[in-house]
Amino acid sequence: MSALAAEDVPRLPRGVKVRYDEVRSRHVLLAPERAFDIDEIAAAILELVDGHTSVAAIADVLAARFEAPRDVVCADVQAMLGDLAAKRVIER
Numbered sequence: 001m002s003a004l005a006a007e008d009v010p011r012l013p014r015g016v017k018v019r020y021d022e023v024r025s026r027h028v029l030l031a032p033e034r035a036f037d038i039d040e041i042a043a044a045i046l047e048l049v050d051g052h053t054s055v056a057a058i059a060d061v062l063a064a065r066f067e068a069p070r071d072v073v074c075a076d077v078q079a080m081l082g083d084l085a086a087k088r089v090i091e092r
Contacts, residue, residue: 003078004055008092010081011051016089018046031089045077049090055081 004010012018016031018038027043029036038046044065048058059074066073084090 003075003082004085004090004092006056006059006074006078007054008081009051009054010049010058010085010090010092012046012049013089013091018043029084029089034089036087036089042080045080049081 013031016029018027018029020026021028024037027038027040027046029038029042029046044062045058048061055078056074059070059077062068062077063070063073081090085092
């Protein structure tokens with residue numbers, strides 16, 4: 001797993017989408033021929049992945065929203081997005 005840098009600007013590649021599965025009452029990350037169940041925190045991060053917002057800016061928004069230490073949030077965001085990048089469902 002390789003963490004993204006704070007200045008990286010992540011985006012979802014073509015064909016990858018975040019959806020709410022009404023049947024299972026949870027969010028899923030859909031990729032061609034793959035699906036990942038994601039928790040509410042991952043969904044909150046991915047909702048901010050728009051191809052224009054940096055990892056640092058995403059961390060700023062989430063730290064304010066959840067009243068959490070920014071450095072901890074940034075490290076968690078970098079690690080999660082890095083893991084998804086390794087699985088080729090996030091691009092930098």
